[in-house]
Amino acid sequence: MNISKAATQAGLTVKTVRYYDTIGMVCPYQNPQTGYRDYSERDIAKLQFVGSARRFNFSIKECRELLSLYEDENRSSETVKALTMQKISDIEDRLTELTRLRDKLAYLASACHGDNRPDCPILDAFSANNLPS
């Protein structure tokens, strides 16, 4: 299967699929005459797997780990679960941080009258360096 069909099947762009080859993550057979890549069903499955994991916010490095577990017949689910729990924890930290950020900004916006007068609590807050934490 050529690269654009492979990309479509996996819900990725051609650029991304080619990138996954160059970094050694999903490397299809490559015709030595033409240089064209030829994706097998197994390659497609791997691309789909990586695509899913990426959409779950796993980094390329983590995708590599997951992929090797995925390909390992003798794997245990222990490692995968640990990786996933860690990822959940990361996401929750990020959620906390973003929520706080939004609340701060909402507070500032509510205090800003938003008309043409030159005084502005938002800029003042940035400047004063005494933001509500």
Add this chain to the structure above:
Amino acid sequence: MNISKAATQAGLTVKTVRYYDTIGMVCPYQNPQTGYRDYSERDIAKLQFVGSARRFNFSIKECRELLSLYEDENRSSETVKALTMQKISDIEDRLTELTRLRDKLAYLASACHGDNRPDCPILDAFSANNLPS
């Protein structure tokens, strides 16, 4: 004031402060003999301002806009408020997305026994491409 004191005052690293000079955001006087940067009080204020805005998740580009508003005596708070409201909206989109992501991962993790057996619902789910939305 030398660069390391400037950085400390603004709660930034020396590298970052130097970077802000090279990209033309906060450019101090530079001694033509030694090449050493010399930060004025005004420069420090700008660094602090940018530091705050960055901590509020404003991009460098947005910081430039805010900075020009900050420096413009005739600015209106309208623009600043609009920028902030947009940023709040961006953050809320991101919150929604991350929450959904966490819920999906939590669901998968709960289905995974996480022991030494080789079967793993998480990997199966990534592979099957039929994830719960």
Add this chain to the structure above:
DNA sequence: CTTTACCTTCCCCTTACTAGAGAGTTTAAA
């Protein structure tokens, strides 16, 4: 046989810095 739609590699661009090399400068101690 030609046109169009692919494919390839190659290099630069992005964001917002960070790390480190190699060389010059300032400051404080001996």
Add this chain to the structure above:
DNA sequence: TTTAAACTCTCTAGTAAGGGGAAGGTAAAG
């Protein structure tokens, strides 16, 4: 006064994860 530490400078290269586009080869359809 010398010397050594602690600064400073520029420059290059790297990060994550690809995107954009050029120059050139190839495949499939008419």
